[in-house]
Amino acid sequence: MLQCLDLNIFGLDILQSLLALNGFQVVSSNMGNFLRGTVLTLEITALSVAFGMVLGLIAALLKMSRYKLVALPGSIYIDFFRGTPLFVQILLFYFGILPLVFDANSFQAAVIVCSLNSGAYIAEIVRAGIQAVDRGQMEAARSLGMTNVQAMWHVILPQAYKIVIPPMVNEFIALLKDTSLVAIIGAEELTHQGRILYSVTYEAAWIWGAVALIYLLLTRLLSMLGDYLERRLATE
Amino acid sequence: MIKVENLYKSFGPLQVLKGIDCHIAAREVVCIIGPSGSGKSTLLRCVNQLEKADSGKVIIDGVELTSPQTDINKVRQQVGMVFQHFNLFPHRTTLENVTMAPIIIKKMNKAEAGDIAHELLRKVGLSDKDDVHPAQLSGGQKQRVAIARALAMQPKVMLFDEPTSALDPEMVGEVLEVMKNLAQEGMTMMVVTHEMGFAKEVGHRVLFMDEGIIVEQGSPRQIFENPVNSRTQSFLSKVL
Numbered sequence: 001m002l003q004c005l006d007l008n009i010f011g012l013d014i015l016q017s018l019l020a021l022n023g024f025q026v027v028s029s030n031m032g033n034f035l036r037g038t039v040l041t042l043e044i045t046a047l048s049v050a051f052g053m054v055l056g057l058i059a060a061l062l063k064m065s066r067y068k069l070v071a072l073p074g075s076i077y078i079d080f081f082r083g084t085p086l087f088v089q090i091l092l093f094y095f096g097i098l099p100l101v102f103d104a105n106s107f108q109a110a111v112i113v114c115s116l117n118s119g120a121y122i123a124e125i126v127r128a129g130i131q132a133v134d135r136g137q138m139e140a141a142r143s144l145g146m147t148n149v150q151a152m153w154h155v156i157l158p159q160a161y162k163i164v165i166p167p168m169v170n171e172f173i174a175l176l177k178d179t180s181l182v183a184i185i186g187a188e189e190l191t192h193q194g195r196i197l198y199s200v201t202y203e204a205a206w207i208w209g210a211v212a213l214i215y216l217l218l219t220r221l222l223s224m225l226g227d228y229l230e231r232r233l234a235t236e
Numbered sequence: 237m238i239k240v241e242n243l244y245k246s247f248g249p250l251q252v253l254k255g256i257d258c259h260i261a262a263r264e265v266v267c268i269i270g271p272s273g274s275g276k277s278t279l280l281r282c283v284n285q286l287e288k289a290d291s292g293k294v295i296i297d298g299v300e301l302t303s304p305q306t307d308i309n310k311v312r313q314q315v316g317m318v319f320q321h322f323n324l325f326p327h328r329t330t331l332e333n334v335t336m337a338p339i340i341i342k343k344m345n346k347a348e349a350g351d352i353a354h355e356l357l358r359k360v361g362l363s364d365k366d367d368v369h370p371a372q373l374s375g376g377q378k379q380r381v382a383i384a385r386a387l388a389m390q391p392k393v394m395l396f397d398e399p400t401s402a403l404d405p406e407m408v409g410e411v412l413e414v415m416k417n418l419a420q421e422g423m424t425m426m427v428v429t430h431e432m433g434f435a436k437e438v439g440h441r442v443l444f445m446d447e448g449i450i451v452e453q454g455s456p457r458q459i460f461e462n463p464v465n466s467r468t469q470s471f472l473s474k475v476l
Contacts, residue, residue, distance in 0.1 A: 137325065144313070145312040
């Protein structure tokens with residue numbers, strides 16, 4: 001009795017239930033595609049963060065140099081990639097710049113652009129971390145006779161990395177979501193899988209709902225990892 | 237051992253050092269006193285080039301530090317410095333704080349550096365604190381580790397920048413004791429301090445600085461008992 005009432009009031013008649021069922025079936029029978037897309041999304045993100053950390057560290061150190069000629073390339077790089085949309089960067093590099101250098105496939109292009117983009121953000125995180133270390137640390141290291149590089153490597157960076165971890169996890173999460181933009185150049189990550197499936201089945205709510213849910217799951221996992229790291233470092 | 241000639245230093249429009257001349261002999265302990273803002277710490281920091289002087293010379297053991305050809309890192313290995321706020325490396329243990337510079341700079345092996353560090357920590361009365369991180373030490377203990385850290389590079393000269401100013405009163409004595417022992421072993425020392433008792437007892441010579449110049453200098457007895465300059469007199473009347 002109650003069930004009948006529910007179905008009628010909310011218009012959940014048999015036809016719509018069937019449609020919903022169809023969407024569910026589309027999603028469940030294509031789990032393999034979603035999974036492959038997810039793996040690729042993670043690969044692009046992980047590679048980009050890894051390269052981005054190296055780029056970011058270099059760019060931060062360049063930008064902090066007291067020599068203008070050294071600092072300038074760092075500044076330009078950071079400003080460009082933070083000051084333009086990632087979407088435009090993807091198009092520019094995939095169609096404009098990379099073809100001049102080598103025949104990059106969409107996966108390579110995705111990793112290159114996301115690394116460059118993430119490197120610029122990480123550079124500012126690293127710079128803030130380095131500057132948050134007490135000035136006396138550098139002075140103490142230098143007064144012992146360490147070079148600037150030795151002091152940076154053995155004294156400043158080991159202290160900066162703790163400060164840097166929480167914002168770095170945020171950057172990781174932001175990048176994971178941003179990689180969805182590389183769907184436009186056909187890198188077969190999660191969003192692209194959704195687009196392909198949608199173009200065949202038109203199950204928008206089900207497909208994009210599933211895609212969103214997977215992203216949510218991934219970002220939740222990452223931020224839990226971040227919380228764990230933060231807690232562990234706090235007790236150290 | 238240390239020669240400072242006609243040293244000038246400004247921070248923006250503020251002239252902090254206005255022509256400093258002083259010579260410090262080997263094994264001599266020179267205490268620098270004076271009101272805050274008189275340029276004492278800046279002078280000390282110019283001696284090991286943590287601050288770059290605008291003009292003038294600093295010569296240590298015959299090497300002109302202010303010359304651009306000088307490898308400043310090489311010279312600093314022979315000039316230890318102790319800071320007001322200790323500046324120990326918080327991510328390393330006490331022992332590692334002391335062994336770090338010899339291992340990194342002198343490429344000493346861990347065991348050898350460890351032996352030297354143990355000996356130094358024993359000397360400053362902290363032989364039981366090897367594996368402790370600086371955060372777990374008291375202020376006095378931190379400063380003694382900082383002294384051991386500086387000594388690990390076997391410097392010819394030690395600079396002390398108000399080493400007891402950030403300490404609780406009951407910990408001042410233990411640090412001054414270590415410094416006194418060091419002085420008795422014949423270390424050449426430049427000490428910026430507000431501890432007049434230490435200057436009197438341990439210092440061979442006292443410099444009184446005010447407004448960027450050395451106003452008066454002499455033996456502790458001369459300065460503390462018969463100051464000639466009126467500025468010295470008024471400063472001492474406030475602190476003694």
